[in-house]
Every structure is written in structure tokens, then in C-alpha cells.
Amino acid sequence: MPEGYNFAYLDEQTKRMIRRALLKAVAIPGYQVPFASREMPLPYGWGTGGIQVTASVIGPGDILKVIDQGSDDTTNAVSIRRFFSKTAGVATTERTIDATIIQTRHRIPEHPLHEGQILVYQVPIPEPLRWMEPRETETRKMHALADYGVMHVKLYEDIARFGCIATSYNYPVLVHHRYVMAPSPIPKFDNPKMDRMPALQLFGAGREKRIYAVPPYTSVKSLDFEDYPFEIQRWDQPCALCGAADTYLDEVITDDVGTRLYVCSDSDACQERQKGAA
Amino acid sequence: MSFVPAAGFADPVTDANASFRAVLNAMAHPGRLFSITAQPPAPPVLGCGLGSILLALADRDTPLWLSETIAVPEVAGWIGFHTGAQLVGDHRMASFVLFHAQDRLLPLDDFSLGSPEYPDRSATLLIGVERLQEGKGLTLSGPGIESTNRLDIDGIGPEFWQARANLAPLYPLGLDLIFCTQNQVAALPRTTVVEA
Numbered sequence: 001m002p003e004g005y006n007f008a009y010l011d012e013q014t015k016r017m018i019r020r021a022l023l024k025a026v027a028i029p030g031y032q033v034p035f036a037s038r039e040m041p042l043p044y045g046w047g048t049g050g051i052q053v054t055a056s057v058i059g060p061g062d063i064l065k066v067i068d069q070g071s072d073d074t075t076n077a078v079s080i081r082r083f084f085s086k087t088a089g090v091a092t093t094e095r096t097i098d099a100t101i102i103q104t105r106h107r108i109p110e111h112p113l114h115e116g117q118i119l120v121y122q123v124p125i126p127e128p129l130r131w132m133e134p135r136e137t138e139t140r141k142m143h144a145l146a147d148y149g150v151m152h153v154k155l156y157e158d159i160a161r162f163g164c165i166a167t168s169y170n171y172p173v174l175v176h177h178r179y180v181m182a183p184s185p186i187p188k189f190d191n192p193k194m195d196r197m198p199a200l201q202l203f204g205a206g207r208e209k210r211i212y213a214v215p216p217y218t219s220v221k222s223l224d225f226e227d228y229p230f231e232i233q234r235w236d237q238p239c240a241l242c243g244a245a246d247t248y249l250d251e252v253i254t255d256d257v258g259t260r261l262y263v264c265s266d267s268d269a270c271q272e273r274q275k276g277a278a
Numbered sequence: 279m280s281f282v283p284a285a286g287f288a289d290p291v292t293d294a295n296a297s298f299r300a301v302l303n304a305m306a307h308p309g310r311l312f313s314i315t316a317q318p319p320a321p322p323v324l325g326c327g328l329g330s331i332l333l334a335l336a337d338r339d340t341p342l343w344l345s346e347t348i349a350v351p352e353v354a355g356w357i358g359f360h361t362g363a364q365l366v367g368d369h370r371m372a373s374f375v376l377f378h379a380q381d382r383l384l385p386l387d388d389f390s391l392g393s394p395e396y397p398d399r400s401a402t403l404l405i406g407v408e409r410l411q412e413g414k415g416l417t418l419s420g421p422g423i424e425s426t427n428r429l430d431i432d433g434i435g436p437e438f439w440q441a442r443a444n445l446a447p448l449y450p451l452g453l454d455l456i457f458c459t460q461n462q463v464a465a466l467p468r469t470t471v472v473e474a
Contacts, residue, residue: 007291016337019298023335024398026305027454027467029421033398057302059295144394176421176469178450198424200306215306215422215467 008055008088014038018056018211022202025213030175031143032126037209047080048206050103050122057118057202058084058101063091065099070107070248070265077105096268106169108190110247110269113199115216121184123205126212128172128182148180151223159228168233174221175214183220189232189248194220239264242273281351283359284319286333293318297334301456304465309418309427311410311462321352327458328376328406329356336363336374343372345381348406378406379433386441389453397450400468404456408432410464420470429464431457439472446471 006012014036021035040048058064064084068076072094080103081092093099096109103120113119129139132150142148151172158166171188175181183191184203194201194214201214214220224230238245240261247269249262264270287293293316300312320329336342342363344353354365366372375389392400415430416439434457445452445468452468466472 007295012291012294013337015294015298016335017339019302020335020340021398022302023305023402023454024400026302026422027452027469028397028450029469031397031450034396057299059299060292140395200302215469217424218421 005087008058008084010038010052010055015056018052021211022053022056022213025202025211026200026215029214029218030179030181030212032210032212034209035211037206040206042079044207045124047076047103047105047122049204050105050120051080051083052206053120053202053204053211054084054101054103058088058090060090062100063093063098065093065096065102067102067107067109068105071267073267094268106185107248107265108186108193110264110266113197115198117199119199119201121201121203123182123184123203126182126203126205126208126210128180143179146178151180155223155225165224165228172223174223176218180223181212187233187248188222191222192232235262237262239270242270242277244270244273281355283356284321286360287316287318293330294334297330300463301331301334301465304456304463305454305467306422308420308422308466308470309412309429309464311412311464314461314463321356323348323350324353324356325406325460327460327463328404331404331456331458331463332357332374333360336361338362338364340373341366341371343369343375345377347378347381348376372401374404375401376404379408383438386445386453391445391448391451391453394451397452400451400453402454402456404458407434407457407459410457410459410462417473418466418470423470436474439474442472
């Protein structure tokens with residue numbers, strides 16, 4: 001570890017403040033706890049919220065995995081992993097099952113998470129009602145009164161315009177039958193994994209200064225209508241690399257005449273399956 | 279009168295982290311016991327379980343209220359020296375409330391329950407107990423619990439559970455409880471349903 005930094009970069013006073021916010025967040029599932037987000041040595045939008053949550057939770061014995069859109073080897077994932085091996089000296093891994101803390105941008109790993117793991121989401125806009133109501137004072141009141149009619153209107157407008165609920169990521173969920181929550185921009189394909197997940201889910205929004213959480217084994221229901229039930233994305237073909245038919249696929253354009261193939265977005269799950277098949 | 283407070287955490291950074299993780303785990307798995315490994319030489323009236331949690335979470339931003347049995351000068355001095363937390367006489371102002379199971383019970387709805395817009399601005403009760411035991415006693419259910427958990431908390435009577443149950447209709451307002459022995463912690467967030 002380099003000299004001159006506290007363990008995991010943040011000072012202890014900041015960690016205490018974030019830790020207290022995390023405990024209240026776990027106690028009130030889906031409720032957004034305001035916190036005094038710090039400036040981090042990277043721009044807002046690059047995961048400052050997730051990093052602050054991870055920095056407050058991580059200890060010397062933890063094993064950290066970081067993914068960006070499911071992949072361990074994109075810029076954001078590599079930088080954040082390096083940040084914590086530098087400032088905290090912790091072990092890192094690319095294997096989902098070995099990690100004790102997984103910081104993620106926009107995906108939930110394909111491999112089911114187990115009890116004791118902590119999933120830390122990077123969140124750009126924590127307020128699910130923000131696009132309908134820009135005033136924080138009003139959205140606070142709407143959450144206080146559980147007044148979520150506008151969210152159903154938004155989904156209804158999707159049906160009126162497109163014939164189906166076209167929202168495909170950051171699909172709103174109801175947590176513990178009380179708070180409507182933004183699951184962060186994960187594809188709705190991942191929403192069912194949040195429901196009664198054995199791992200602890202923590203959410204950090206750095207620019208918006210909010211922390212929220214879903215404890216293990218907690219009901220997380222995607223909003224829908226009786227006649228337009230919630231559905232996840234499906235593909236006509238399996239992953240071109242590992243052959244998985246039950247994973248979230250990215251479309252990759254491979255030349256300049258429009259040839260494309262579909263591959264798993266979760267690089268660890270894809271590689272594990274390829275190894276298993278070999 | 280001068281007095282020298284006992285030491286705090288041996289290793290402030292890792293001990294605070296480990297103590298916080300025990301409390302976070304306890305809050306995420308209501309009714310399960312987690313070990314507090316740090317053993318700071320806290321005043322015996324406080325105990326090193328409660329002492330560790332205070333060192334990990336309290337500072338000048340968290341007004342504390344101590345019950346009569348805990349609010350002796352030795353404890354007040356130790357907390358003040360290590361955390362800088364302000365001790366308040368009015369328990370309604372406190373964000374952390376400390377008492378022992380055998381202390382006189384104050385009405386629970388007198389503590390800060392938060393507001394409808396900000397239910398997080400509510401008190402956390404830190405309760406020192408002699409013994410915690412899993413697998414018997416109260417039946418717990420709710421978020422963080424797969425089906426049900428059982429937890430026996432020494433010295434907490436039915437009137438306390440009745441008072442807590444009376445707060446349930448106010449959800450998301452409420453109180454979060456942390457029970458602590460010398461080296462173990464269990465938590466009951468406001469969402470946990472308790473049946474005797």
C-alpha cells in the first residue's frame with residue numbers, strides 16, 4: 001500500500017458517516033438515505049457512489065470483484081479494481097463465486113450469488129420518479145405517501161405507444177411491498193435475480209448523494225399490470241462463444257458490412273462455461 | 279479532578295471495520311449472532327461490545343443518550359475522549375440510545391422515529407444484554423430472514439416487545455435495535471416481525 005492514504009482511501013470520519021447511512025438503508029429496504037458524498041479522484045458518473053460504499057465496507061480480508069456491464073476487463077472495472085488493490089491492498093478476483101464484495105455497473109452476475117456476499121451497485125439516478133417529477137421535495141412526499149400512480153402511468157404510456165412495456169433497463173421495482181426503487185441501469189433481464197437474493201445489495205449514487213439497500217431474502221417485485229405482466233428480454237440465438245441460452249447477450253458488430261454476433265455480457269460466466277465445455 | 283480514559287481500539291481502522299461489518303451483518307440477518315472481535319478496554323459498565331460499536335459508529339455528528347446506569351463519569355469521559363460524541367440529556371434528541379436490558383424502560387415512541395419524508399432520521403437503540411442465544415426464544419420474520427429465525431434475548435420482557443409492536447403500524451418510521459453482549463451482536467431493524 002502506498003504511504004499517505006488511509007486504508008481504502010476514505011478517512012475514518014467519512015466512513016463512519018457512510019456506515020451509519022448504510023445501516024439505516026438496510027433497516028428501511030428501498031428507501032434512499034441522503035449522505036454527504038465526497039469528491040473522489042474520478043469524475044461523477046464513473047462510479048463514485050459505488051466506490052464510496054465499497055470503501056466503507058471493505059476490510060483487509062475481503063476479495064473484490066468489479067464488473068462494468070458484466071465484464072471484468074473494461075476500463076471502469078479495471079480502474080476501480082486497481083484503485084482498491086492500491087489503496088486497500090485487498091485481493092481481487094474475476095470469479096463471481098470467490099468474491100466477498102462485487103461492485104457492479106449495470107449488471108448482476110449470471111452465477112447466483114450466495115449468502116454473505118455483498119453486491120454494490122453504481123447508481124447514476126437513484127430516484128425512480130425523477131423523470132416524472134423533477135422536484136426532490138415532491139418526490140420525497142410521494143415516497144412518504146407511497147403515491148406511485150405516476151410510475152404506473154409511465155408504464156401505461158409505454159403500452160399505449162408501443163403495445164408493450166418498452167422500458168428495458170432501470171425497470172422500476174417495489175421493495176418489501178413499500179418503496180418503489182430504481183434498480184440502477186441493469187437490464188430488466190436481471191430484475192428477477194434481485195427478488196429474495198441471498199446476498200446483501202447496496203446502492204451508491206455519488207453525484208446524487210443517496211445510498212439505499214435491499215437486505216437478503218427481501219421481496220423485490222417489478223411493477224407491471226395484470227394484463228401486461230413483467231417480461232424479461234429473450235434472444236433467438238445462444239451465445240456465440242459459450243452456447244448459453246439463458247444469459248444476457250451483447251450484440252457485437254464484427255466487420256464493416258454489418259456481420260454481428262451475440263455473446264454473453266458476463267465475461268466470467270462465459271469463460272467458465274467455455275472451460276467446462278472444453 | 280483529572281482522569282485518564284482507557285485506550286480505544288488497538289487498531290482503529292481494521293477494528294472499526296470489523297465492528298461495523300458485524301453490525302451490518304446483524305442488521306442484514308435479523309436475529310443471527312455475529313462476533314465482535316475487537317476488544318477495546320472500555321469501562322466495564324459499558325462493556326467492550328457496546329464500546330466497539332460506539333467507537334465504530336459514533337462521532338460528533340451523533341448525539342448520544344446514556345441510561346442512568348451507563349452515564350457514569352468514567353463512561354462519559356471514555357466516549358467523549360474517543361468519539362467526540364455529544365451526550366444529550368433529552369433522549370428524544372439522540373441518534374444513538376444506550377441502555378442495559380435491566381434498566382428502566384422509557385416509552386419507545388418517545389425516541390426519535392424519523393419523519394415520513396426522512397424515516398432514516400430515527401434513533402438506533404444499543405442495548406447491552408447478558409446473553410444472546412440463537413435457535414430458541416422469539417420467532418422472527420421479515421426482510422433478511424429466509425423463513426424464520428429464533429433468538430433468545432436475556433432480560434428483555436414482554437412489555438418491551440409489546441411497545442415495539444405498537445410502532446409497527448408507523449412503518450417506515452420506527453426504531454432499529456442492536457443487542458450486544460461482550461463479544462456478540464444481533465440486530466432487529468424496524469421491519470422484523472417478532473412473535474413470542
